[in-house]
Amino acid sequence: MPQQIYTVSQLNRETGQLLGEHFLSIFVEGEISNLSIPSSGHCYFSLKDANAQVRCAMFRGHQRKQPFKPKNGKQVVVKAQVSLYEPRGDYQLIVEYMEEAGNGLLRRAFDALKLKLSEEGLFSSAHKKNLPILPKTIGIITSPSGAAIRDILTVLRRRFAAVPVIIYPVAVQGENAKYEISKAIGTANTLKQCDVLILARGGGSLEDLWAFNEEMVVRAIYASQIPVISGVGHETDVTIADFVADLRAATPSAAAEHATPDQQQWLNKFNELEARLQQHLQRLLRQQQQKIDWLTGRLQQQHPKQKLTRNQQRLDELEIRLKKAAQLRLAHDQHIIETTIARLWQHSPMSTVRRNQQQQTYLSERLITAVNTRLKQLNQRLLNASQTLHAVSPLATLSRGYALVTGQASGQIIRAIDQLKPGDSVITQLAKGHFTSQVDELFKE
Structure with a gap:
């Protein structure tokens, strides 16, 4: 069978389209490094974590909207589109928005422990226990003075007031919280006074909720023979306890609702159908939104502005390379000049001229001395010859x-x-x- 042969440009172009179609808009967290802002005002940098890095480009129009100035070493979360820089064949992120990442150290510890426990199978659905349809007694592990206990008791009275409640008072924040929570879970399992447990507290920051991310608390939930419902924080708050619990509720109130049956079963059925309908509509809306986003992404890729943007990025890259080449060339020429000057000084004729002048002076003095000596000798010989000649001369x-x-x-x-x-x-x-x-x-x- 004949195979299609791609040129490099075709391969990069189609790869870029696939990346853009698959990753329409994503959020990525990492540390800024290799930051460069050329004269065009665009921003180029790498986003890295402990094991990998990816190149990023943030163009001037988006950068002006940033609430802070990017710096090397800053932990950030970016909203970006995945693309391929065709001239170099590098995949990169086109950043649309950037914000500083909070609780970076806790977030990394959260992710590390989550990965570790997930690999051990603590989050597997095979270990999830079913909740009793009609619990005989409900155990609540929370702070006795917080808003969560009031919300839970209010919901329990409204839904099924006949079910007894046992409260296991614990601290839900601070250094001792993890020990008290773990001990309360163990005590409830030892006494066997209830057949479902609600683990709850109100909302807060990642640091405030950290007791529910401690390994000893998570393992205590996993070892519990009594089904555990986690109702920690608000709907957007997520803890590791939520993953290992038999059921995760969005709020403490929602946990109370999951723990008790409703007196109006038909109303519950309608509520269930309503919820399913809402989910279905939301799914349809998401699908349509994804389709719109996909079409919008395709349209943006075909827009001339994209080509202009890529060309501008290429110009910026060439500008940076030109500056570096000019600096290297200047340093090279300066080195050659300095080397040549040093060699010229080593081969300067001044020392030879001075030696020749000294030798000429010495030879001149010797010549004058030799001439004078020779003249004296010749004068003496002439005098002697004159005397001898005079002695034998017939004139005498x-x-x-x-x-x-x-x-x-x-x-x-x-x-x-x-x-x-x-x-x-x-x-x-x-x-x-x-x-x-x-x-x-x-x-x-």
Whole structure:
């Protein structure tokens, strides 16, 4: 069978559509990290917990409506749409609203204990006990001075006043509350005076209701042989005791209603049908609302604003990368300049010039000394040679009265009369001057 081959762009586009269609609008809690707000005014960050993180983008239009300024390390709850950033293939959250998360530490402890007990099977429906249709005696574990006990007793009198009530007074808040509640559950099971227990208190914060999230209280409820109805807080309040109890009621008053039958059974039947009808209508309304949300999400995905928003996000990312690249390039060039300057100083010709100048001065001095010495030597040799030459010079002999005769024609020195004949002209050199004469007669000695 031939298979469809996707391009990367097609795969990312269809994946983004699937994510957007499946997660129309969700709430996510986590800690802000890697916060970045470029010049566009959009906000980019990661939302993380102890084991994972997800990238988030909150555009300027939504950010202006925020009651506080996001900071790294702040625990928040965001309302967001899941999308895929196609150019990079990363899935991310497009945040529409953000608020600070309260009781973060208690919430994490709540979730950890809930997960632990759920894995142990304490919340399994197989362990839930059925409530008696007509209880003989109802046990109430709550504060004897709170509003919850008054509400419960009022409802019990109205619904079935003949059922006896046993109150187990306990503290429902504070350090000792968990011990008193656990002990009361154990006492009721030991005495076996009642066949259904109502565990109740009024509403409050997560910290106020924490006694009903303590492990020892939850395990005491699980170990109880008497069915337990939890009616802790208001309808929106949820404790771990609600998960392990045999029945969870929205309020203490609702717990009293679940514990007793109504005298008007037909009215109860009508109420049941009314409740079922309301649930059915609510379900239909939810389905229609989901369909509207789905169509709205599809319409938003096809809107040109989405493409402009993605392009703006891409521009912001490129701006951040450009700034980082420019900073890295500047640091690199600065390092090269500093290295080059250091190398130039290492190879500077000034030291060589100074050494050559010193050597030139030294050689000049040596040359002058050598020339002077050589001149002295040559002068001395010249003087000695002059003296020697003067000593052997015929001029010196002439100065003693001798004369030097040369032939005028031949220029040769006349040493014997054999070199002359009468009539020859000769030149006679004296110590001072010379004269010419003619040979008249020759005499041999």
